[in-house]
Amino acid sequence: MAAAREHFGSRLGFILAAAGSAVGIGNLVAFPVAATKSGGGAFLLVYALFVLFICLPVMMAELALGRKTDKDPVGAYRQLSGGSRLWSLPGWLALITPFMIAVFYLVVTVWVLGYLIETLTGNLDMLATEAYFGQFINSPVVFVYLVVLMLAINGILALGVKDGIERAAKTLMPTLFVMLIGLATFVLMQENAILGVKYYLVPDFSKLNAEVVKNAMSQAFFSLSLGMGIMITYGSYMKRKDSIPGSAKVVALTDTLVAFSAGLLILPSIFHFNPQIDPTELSDSSAGMIFLFLPKIFLALQENIGYLGASIFAAVFFFLVLVAALTSLVSIIEVPVATLRDERGMERKKAIYVIAAVQLVLAIACAVSFGMVDWFTNFIHLAGSDKSFFDLVELIFYNTILPLNGLLVCLFVIYKWKKSNLDLELQEGDAGFMGSLSQKYVNFSLGSFIPLILLLIFINTVAINFFGYSFI
Ligand code: PHE
Numbered sequence: 032m033a034a035a036r037e038h039f040g041s042r043l044g045f046i047l048a049a050a051g052s053a054v055g056i057g058n059l060v061a062f063p064v065a066a067t068k069s070g071g072g073a074f075l076l077v078y079a080l081f082v083l084f085i086c087l088p089v090m091m092a093e094l095a096l097g098r099k100t101d102k103d104p105v106g107a108y109r110q111l112s113g114g115s116r117l118w119s120l121p122g123w124l125a126l127i128t129p130f131m132i133a134v135f136y137l138v139v140t141v142w143v144l145g146y147l148i149e150t151l152t153g154n155l156d157m158l159a160t161e162a163y164f165g166q167f168i169n170s171p172v173v174f175v176y177l178v179v180l181m182l183a184i185n186g187i188l189a190l191g192v193k194d195g196i197e198r199a200a201k202t203l204m205p206t207l208f209v210m211l212i213g214l215a216t217f218v219l220m221q222e223n224a225i226l227g228v229k230y231y232l233v234p235d236f237s238k239l240n241a242e243v244v245k246n247a248m249s250q251a252f253f254s255l256s257l258g259m260g261i262m263i264t265y266g267s268y269m270k271r272k273d274s275i276p277g278s279a280k281v282v283a284l285t286d287t288l289v290a291f292s293a294g295l296l297i298l299p300s301i302f303h304f305n306p307q308i309d310p311t312e313l314s315d316s317s318a319g320m321i322f323l324f325l326p327k328i329f330l331a332l333q334e335n336i337g338y339l340g341a342s343i344f345a346a347v348f349f350f351l352v353l354v355a356a357l358t359s360l361v362s363i364i365e366v367p368v369a370t371l372r373d374e375r376g377m378e379r380k381k382a383i384y385v386i387a388a389v390q391l392v393l394a395i396a397c398a399v400s401f402g403m404v405d406w407f408t409n410f411i412h413l414a415g416s417d418k419s420f421f422d423l424v425e426l427i428f429y430n431t432i433l434p435l436n437g438l439l440v441c442l443f444v445i446y447k448w449k450k451s452n453l454d455l456e457l458q459e460g461d462a463g464f465m466g467s468l469s470q471k472y473v474n475f476s477l478g479s480f481i482p483l484i485l486l487l488i489f490i491n492t493v494a495i496n497f498f499g500y501s502f503i
Contacts, residue, residue: 036101037192039265042273044197046281049265051200051358052256053286054207056139059352060317063231063294065250067310070238071231075291077244081251082283085481088473089257089437090279092444095456097266098275103369104260107267111448118447121439125260128436129366130386131428132259134393135421136363139318140356141176141398142168146322147349148176155342158326167322168401177394184360185383188368192268196361203354210351211289214344215296218303221335227302230310231294241503245488249434254286256359258436260366267369274461276469296348297325304328321352364390397421414499431492438485445478453477 039045066074100107108122145167149158157163167173187195218224256262269275297320301308304327314320329345336344364386371382400407400419407420418426444453454474458464487502495501 037268038270039197039268040193044201045269046278047200047204048196049282050285051204052261052362053254053282054289054355055359056317056352056356057254058290059293059355060320062250062290063297064313064320065246066294067231067298069243070235072234073236073239074247077247078251081248082287086251086255086257087279087283088476088481089440090255090262091275091457091473092440092477093262094266094275094279095453097263098269099456101267103373104263105370106373107263118443121443124432124436126367126370128428128432129259129261129363131424133360133363134390135397135424136360137394138397140360141173141180142322143349143353143356144176144180147346147353150342150346150349155330155345159330164322169403173398181387181391184364185387187361188365188383189380200358203358207351207354210347211292214347215292218296218299221303223303223306224299226306227298231298245503252437255283258433259363261362264366264369272460275457276461276464300328304331397424414497426496430496434485434488438482438489441477441482450474
């Protein structure tokens with residue numbers, strides 16, 4: 032007989048675990064850079080509107096799917112569609128997507144761990160040199176860190192929902208908030224910090240164009256961990272007496288506040304380092320920022336606070352990113368774990384071993400695709416350029432399938448499961464929901480313009496990445 036379903040112990044526990052999932056590398060690095068390059072306050076406004084009007088309803092729908100069925104994504108779609116073959120597709124996609132996103136996210140997190148260790152051992156000056164990153168990602172020590180990281184994540188998962196995921200979130204998330212506030216306060220007190228704040232906050236509406244708007248939408252969607260089966264799985268661990276709409280709002284707000292605060296840390300640091308900088312020249316990729324650009328900025332702090340001070344600052348920053356990435360990885364790997372348990376009746380520990388073994392192999396394939404193994408480095412030729420195995424995984428699962436999954440959630444919930452059932456589930460634990468403005472909005476938006484927007488993003492991404500053509 033299947034064991035009783037595990038649940039989060041408290042509403043706060045769920046909120047911290049879901050916020051732990053949502054707060055990741057995307058918030059701490061990608062968001063501030065995107066905001067800076069795309070019109071500061073103008074981008075922030077567009078982003079906030081997307082979170083509120085598009086992402087929140089999708090998050091509620093995912094949580095409702097999970098809680099209604101008490102199942103993993105595959106089981107949730109199967110149960111609510113009455114076993115339809117067609118509708119099993121989104122369930123499988125909501126399993127494979129997190130599985131594969133976890134693989135490339137693991138590799139980036141391994142690099143963060145490596146940078147943290149180098150900083151702690153006094154090597155910040157080395158990290159700040161141009162050639163270091165290329166050498167580091169191609170050194171065998173990367174595999175050691177990969178194993179250490181996987182042991183930590185799977186160790187948390189092995190303890191279960193309440194004693195593992197929830198407890199880790201309850202310790203790590205408050206630590207993350209404190210470190211973030213501490214670092215931002217320190218940076219804001221430095222010379223020229225105000226220039227960075229201005230660049231970050233003063234709106235420049237002339238920078239808004241179709242591409243910026245699309246990027247803001249994709250960023251918000253990714254940042255809230257949507258389209259990855261995570262919220263379906265975490266929804267299945269929620270108690271029926273807790274409000275889904277209320278909790279989703281707190282999670283979205285926390286995620287957005289963390290992203291916003293990260294901007295108050297990154298931008299002033301950059302301007303303190305170089306008041307003349309033109310932020311539009313900053314690297315687009317989070318990896319470029321974290322591993323190439325920021326170490327130089329941290330090292331420059333030694334003029335004010337000495338080498339030790341600069342190293343401590345950098346170490347706290349890398350630790351912050353590591354914690355954010357770790358709690359995201361825990362949530363994303365829990366999706367396949369839940370699926371093996373629910374669908375195959377496997378024990379938690381056994382499911383973890385099976386998944387970790389396959390992920391280790393795939394993560395190694397990603398890690399060696401930066402030059403170590405030529406076959407993985409030049410894995411495929413697509414839309415006019417060579418792509419590595421790492422690039423391909425990121426392209427397919429993170430860039431392309433994510434919006435498709437979101438689209439399928441909306442279509443499924445409204446047209447197959449039906450609005451009235453969604454309403455009933457959202458009403459549980461939230462007596463005031465029925466008849467409220469939120470209810471009307473969620474119903475209307477999920478059945479109309481939200482899937483339309485996600486469809487357009489999906490089509491455009493496929494056109495750009497696979498055919499080298501963009502509509503916007
Ligand atoms: N929200 C995460 C981020 O911003 C996205 C993510 C979630 C990535 C879970 C991996 C795993 O980085």
